[in-house]
Amino acid sequence: MAGCEKLAGAFNLSIRGYDPGVTPIVAEYIKKPGKIAPPQEVALSLYIQHISKLSEMEMEITISFYLRLQWLDRRLKSKTNRPIRVPKGVLHCLWLPDIYFMEAKSTGEPEASVFHVDPDGKIIWSRLISLATRYENDLHVFPFDTLSTRVQLESYSYGNNTLTFKWLGYMYSPSLSSIDFKAHSAIHGISMKDYSRMSIDPEDSLFQIAWLELKLRRSPLIALISIYIPALMIVMASWLAFLLPDSETAAKLGIGITSLLSLITLTSYADSKLPKVSYFRGHDLFFGFSFAMMFSSCVVHVRRKFTILPRSSMLDQSKVSEMNCKLRIRSFSTVSVFVFSLLVFNIVYWPVVISMSQYASD
Template sequence: EIISNDSEYWTLFDSSEYNKNVKPNSQGPVIVNVSLFVMDIYGLSDIDMDYTIDLYLRQWWTDSRLQFNGTVKTINLGPDYIKKIWIPDTFIANSRQITHHNSAGSNPNTVLSITSDGLLFYSTRLIIVANCPMDLSYFPMDRQLCQLKFESYSYNNEQIQYKWLNKWLDGPSLASRISLYNFRIERDYKVTHIENINTDSFSILTYGFVLKRSLGFYLNQVYIPAFMVVVISWLPFWMDKRDTQARVGLGITTVLAIITLVTNTNATLPKISYMKSIDIYLGFCYAMVFSSLVEYTVVGYFQISCCNKVSDV
């Protein structure tokens, strides 16, 4: 049942009886059970090291002050009531931007319900841009770990304790249709822990997923082309050694081709100070091509020197 302003349940939120600024259970911590369902993951950026995730965030907690009697066992609260009760100030510590998903009527996709024993259920759909620090040492054969960290903004561990909903009650956390164009989700996980921040300890929930980068794009666009350029740089070894211009010209072309591959590859990556796996491969290819060019030049030099000596004789 959805209650309105003239409902008999309106008295539950009487400001003289109920203070929304005071948390429930003054004798101990409020236990907040949390569940989430990820609708989509997209916009994973190697340069900005962030990603966008679309999810449903669901929370359950008990507020004994909102217990009621009657034939109705569960009531759904309208938007006006959400501002009248205490709700956990859950925030995502590593988020950069959070947007509440709105329906066609510009109302946020939010549900709040109360059972007769004071159990509250709060669900909202969020679009979150979160940071995801990456180690690109093994790029593009790397795995990345992205996380979301949920915690209370103002309540410490003695006031609010977060727990993941029992796995037997909760379903899968990821939609089966999620597909990333350059990554594959290997697994996801949930962790509950206490973290000391400044002089206080806070209850934190961590949801993370492991991503394996798809090698196909880089195999077709970098590895195979670079290998072919190296093979082409060897062709002048079978050319007439007197054809110096053609040999050197082909060598310079292959060197420029490798430089172009290196430049285009690094243009899509952040400017990092350490060596990546693909840098080693392209560096080796560059060394092979450059050494071939040096060989052409040396052979050409000795060819000219020999010709000059013969003519002098």
């Protein structure tokens, strides 16, 4: 401890008789016999600087933010008229709240740290932290889903009766409102919500937890351009086979099979950009309906191949013209059924997905 006193004295900081294992509020009440010390209050504030990584396959997000802790330690009062900046090498000599991040996959070493002590003993400890944690989102409503993650802080050794948290506020960088990620992971908006400022359940938890929830909304435009519109174009391209004569069955099936293979390739691309989940995602139903449409068109082409028609040599010219007219009408009516089915599906599908996404984000 003598070494700490000498080291702190070099920075005009007096810690004679200072016990770093005792909270500041307990140190005050030691001098007041018969009185019970209340919990030490530590104020928290966050400034979200940027999101450095978002991995959809691993459902992991990396957030860089400034964490500012404030508390009062009258044992560090000084006669100076300005704050004292304490170097990192002296911090082990002082009492510090042993805060850690819950459910974090990894927490990098603080990239920067500033420790100030005001003349009245008020301490401000600011650190730049990079936190990798898991996020949750409901892919039922893809591409209108909302990503949700929490920054949760808890004391490792001080319980509710020794240390409490208080939120001072939170901010985020304006640049977060225009983040663009690769593939269809664009974020076009950010909203953070502080639920009750603290999450405390004295009956079920011995340690107080302070948490802040961060919500990000996906931009549906990129998914529409890269997934849904190409799928619609492939389906409509398969209908070009209806313009061919019924005798060109091989060409019709060639168009149908090529369209099916193109849609399979597009489905594989979409699946490679999203995490593997045990439920139907928003685009799975869309692709399923598209496959059903193209398979049905192939069935129609094969059925027409085996339709028995009289030879044109056995009919006069008027009968041949009448038959060709009927075939064109039949082709037009078949295409109309496919177009109507696709139109009805989209009229029902998109409002349902959008309404579900609004319900899920609430």
